[in-house]
Amino acid sequence: MVTEQQILSLIRQLTPNSKKYLHDDAAVIEKNLVITTDTLVENTHFTLKNYKPEEVGWKALAVNLSDIASMGAKPLYALVSLSLSKSLSEKWIKGFYKGLLACAKKFKTQVIGGNLTRSKEINITITLIGKTVVRAGLTPATGKRSNAKAEDLVFTCGNFGESALGLNILKRKINNFNTLIKIHKMPVPQISQGQHIAKKTKRASIMDASDGLADCIIQIAEESNVKIIIEEDKIPVSYESKKAAEKLHISLLNLVLYGGEDYKLVGTASKYDCKKLKNIKIIGKVVKGKGAFLKQKNGMVVKLDMNKSFKHF
Amino acid sequence: MVTEQQILSLIRQLTPNSKKYLHDDAAVIEKNLVITTDTLVENTHFTLKNYKPEEVGWKALAVNLSDIASMGAKPLYALVSLSLSKSLSEKWIKGFYKGLLACAKKFKTQVIGGNLTRSKEINITITLIGKTVVRAGLTPATGKRSNAKAEDLVFTCGNFGESALGLNILKRKINNFNTLIKIHKMPVPQISQGQHIAKKTKRASIMDASDGLADCIIQIAEESNVKIIIEEDKIPVSYESKKAAEKLHISLLNLVLYGGEDYKLVGTASKYDCKKLKNIKIIGKVVKGKGAFLKQKNGMVVKLDMNKSFKHF
Numbered sequence: 001m002v003t004e005q006q007i008l009s010l011i012r013q014l015t016p017n018s019k020k021y022l023h024d025d026a027a028v029i030e031k032n033l034v035i036t037t038d039t040l041v042e043n044t045h046f047t048l049k050n051y052k053p054e055e056v057g058w059k060a061l062a063v064n065l066s067d068i069a070s071m072g073a074k075p076l077y078a079l080v081s082l083s084l085s086k087s088l089s090e091k092w093i094k095g096f097y098k099g100l101l102a103c104a105k106k107f108k109t110q111v112i113g114g115n116l117t118r119s120k121e122i123n124i125t126i127t128l129i130g131k132t133v134v135r136a137g138l139t140p141a142t143g144k145r146s147n148a149k150a151e152d153l154v155f156t157c158g159n160f161g162e163s164a165l166g167l168n169i170l171k172r173k174i175n176n177f178n179t180l181i182k183i184h185k186m187p188v189p190q191i192s193q194g195q196h197i198a199k200k201t202k203r204a205s206i207m208d209a210s211d212g213l214a215d216c217i218i219q220i221a222e223e224s225n226v227k228i229i230i231e232e233d234k235i236p237v238s239y240e241s242k243k244a245a246e247k248l249h250i251s252l253l254n255l256v257l258y259g260g261e262d263y264k265l266v267g268t269a270s271k272y273d274c275k276k277l278k279n280i281k282i283i284g285k286v287v288k289g290k291g292a293f294l295k296q297k298n299g300m301v302v303k304l305d306m307n308k309s310f311k312h313f
Numbered sequence: 314m315v316t317e318q319q320i321l322s323l324i325r326q327l328t329p330n331s332k333k334y335l336h337d338d339a340a341v342i343e344k345n346l347v348i349t350t351d352t353l354v355e356n357t358h359f360t361l362k363n364y365k366p367e368e369v370g371w372k373a374l375a376v377n378l379s380d381i382a383s384m385g386a387k388p389l390y391a392l393v394s395l396s397l398s399k400s401l402s403e404k405w406i407k408g409f410y411k412g413l414l415a416c417a418k419k420f421k422t423q424v425i426g427g428n429l430t431r432s433k434e435i436n437i438t439i440t441l442i443g444k445t446v447v448r449a450g451l452t453p454a455t456g457k458r459s460n461a462k463a464e465d466l467v468f469t470c471g472n473f474g475e476s477a478l479g480l481n482i483l484k485r486k487i488n489n490f491n492t493l494i495k496i497h498k499m500p501v502p503q504i505s506q507g508q509h510i511a512k513k514t515k516r517a518s519i520m521d522a523s524d525g526l527a528d529c530i531i532q533i534a535e536e537s538n539v540k541i542i543i544e545e546d547k548i549p550v551s552y553e554s555k556k557a558a559e560k561l562h563i564s565l566l567n568l569v570l571y572g573g574e575d576y577k578l579v580g581t582a583s584k585y586d587c588k589k590l591k592n593i594k595i596i597g598k599v600v601k602g603k604g605a606f607l608k609q610k611n612g613m614v615v616k617l618d619m620n621k622s623f624k625h626f
Binding site: 007033035077115117 | 352400
C-alpha cells in the first residue's frame with residue numbers, strides 16, 4: 001500500500017512550481033485570493049448511520065472554511081461537487097443542503113456552482129475561494145507554514161482533543177458528552193480569529209489542526225527550518241474532555257496531540273505581535289535548530305512523531 | 314431513485330443567488346475570473362481495465378478545461394482532489410499524474426493544490442480557475458447560455474458523435490477505429506477556439522457538448538427563452554464515424570445528438586459576428602418562440618428530447 005506521504009512527495013516531485021504552491025492549507029492566486037479544497041468520503045469521514053445529513057453538509061463546508069481561516073482570509077465563494085449513490089433519498093439530499101447552506105450563511109459564503117455525478121459511496125469535494133484581509137505585498141503572505149522564526153512564540157486558539165474524543169464516544173455509543181460529539185460532527189471554523197491574527201501580525205505562520213496539534217508543530221518546524229518546543233501543561237484542554245477520557249480509559253494527551261479534526265488555529269508570531277492577539281494561548285516557543293518537541297509535565301522533552309498522527313488516508 | 318434534474322432543481326431552490334450563478338458551465342467571480350469543477354468516478358466514467366492511468370489523468374483535466382473554453386476564457390490554475398482506493402499502485406498514481414500534467418502543460422494550466430483521501434472507488438474532482446479574455450463590463454458576459462436572441466445563427470466547432478462511438482467500440486472490444494477511441498479517452502478542449510469566439514463576438518452563448526449536442530440546444534433555447542432549429546444534414550460528422558456506426562449497426566444520428574462527451578463548442582451569435590468566426594460550421598438558427606428542434610434530412614421537424622440524452626447520473 002502506498003502511504004499518503006509517499007503520494008504527496010511523488011506529486012510534489014512531478015508538479016512544476018510545487019515549491020510555490022503545494023505547501024500550505026490554501027494557495028494564494030491573483031495577489032489576494034486564496035483557494036482550497038477538501039473532501040469528505042462516506043465510510044472514511046462519516047457514516048450514514050452516525051451522521052444526520054445536516055451534519056454532513058455542515059461539516060463538508062466547515063472543514064474547508066477552516067483552511068481559509070488558517071490563511072487569515074475571508075471566505076467568498078464555494079463550489080460543491082457531489083458524487084451520490086443511487087440509494088440516497090431526496091430527504092437526505094435536502095437535509096445535506098440545509099446543513100451546508102446554514103454553514104454558508106453563518107460564514108457569509110456563496111455557493112456558486114458544483115457538479116453532480118453517481119458513485120457507490122458519497123463523495124463531497126468542496127472548493128472555497130476567499131480573499132486575504134491584508135494587502136499582499138505589504139506583509140509576507142500571512143499564514144504560510146514557512147513563516148516561523150527563532151524567538152517566535154507558539155499560540156493556539158482553543159481546546160484540543162475534543163473532536164477525537166467525540167468520535168470515540170460516537171463509536172462506542174455512550175449516551176453522554178453530547179458537546180464533544182457535536183464538536184466532532186459540526187466543527188466551527190475560526191474565521192474571525194484567522195482574520196484577527198492576519199491583521200494584527202506582521203508575520204505569522206498559521207495552520208488549522210485538522211490533522212492534529214502535533215502535525216501542525218511538525219509541519220511548521222519543517223517548512224520554516226526551525227525547532228519548536230511546546231509544553232504539555234500549557235495546551236488548553238476542557239474539563240469535559242478530561243472527564244470523557246477518564247470514562248473511556250484512553251490517553252487524553254495522545255488525542256490532544258494526534259487526534260486531529262479539532263479545527264483550531266495553531267501558529268507562531270513574534271513576542272511583540274503575540275501581545276496584540278486576543279483569544280490565544282501561548283503553548284511553546286520557536287528556537288534555532290530542527291524538529292518538533294513536547295516538554296512533558298514531568299519535565300522530559302520528547303520528539304513529536306508523525307507516525308502516531310491520526311490518518312484518514 | 315432521485316433523478317439528476319430533480320436534485321438540480323432542489324439545489325437551485327435551496328441556494329441563494331442560484332439564478333445568478335448556477336446556470337452555466339462555469340461561474341464568473343471577481344469581475345474576470347471563471348471557476349468550474351468536474352468529477353470523474355471509477356466505474357461511472359472510466360474503468361481501470363479500459364483506461365491507462367495517463368488517459369484518466371488527461372481526461373480528468375481536459376473535461377474541466379472544456380468548461381473554461383465554453384466561457385471563452387484562458388485557463389490558469391487547477392486544484393486536484395483525489396480519493397484513491399488502497400489497492401492502487403504507485404505506478405498507477407504516477408501514470409495518472411503524468412497524463413494530467415501533460416494536459417496541464419499543453420493548455421498552460423498550473424496545478425496549485427488539491428487534496429488526498431481514501432475511498433473504495435477512485436474519485437477525481439478538479440477545480441479550474443481561468444480568466445475571461447474580454448474585459449467584463451465591455452460586453453455582456455460572453456458564453457452565457459441566456460445570451461441567444463432571435464435571428465442569431467447556431468454554430469458548432471467540430472464533429473459530433475465521435476466520443477460515444479469510441480465508447481461503444483471500447484465496450485465491444487473491436488480492434489479498429491482507434492482514432493474514435495482516442496477521442497473518447499483523451500478529448501481535446503477547444504481553448505483557443507473559445508477565446509477566439511469571445512474576442513470576435515459582441516454577444517454569444519457558448520456551451521461545450523459534454524452532455525450531447527441536443528442538450529446544448531435545449532439548454533440555450535430554455536435559458537434564452539427562444540426557439541432553436543438545427544438541421545440534420547448540416548451537423549458535421551466524420552467519415553470514420555459513418556463507417557463505425559455502420560459496422561456497429563447503431564444510429565449515428567442518435568449518438569450525434571445524445572451521445573455526449575464530444576467536448577466541441579456549440580453556440581449562437583449574430584449573423585454579422587458569425588462571419589468573423591473561423592473554424593465554425595453553421596448548423597441552424599434562432600427564432601422567436603420556444604423549444605429546441607431538429608429538421609431531419611427528410612424535411613420533418615422534430616422536437617429534441619432531453620429524456621433521450623446521455624446520462625452519467
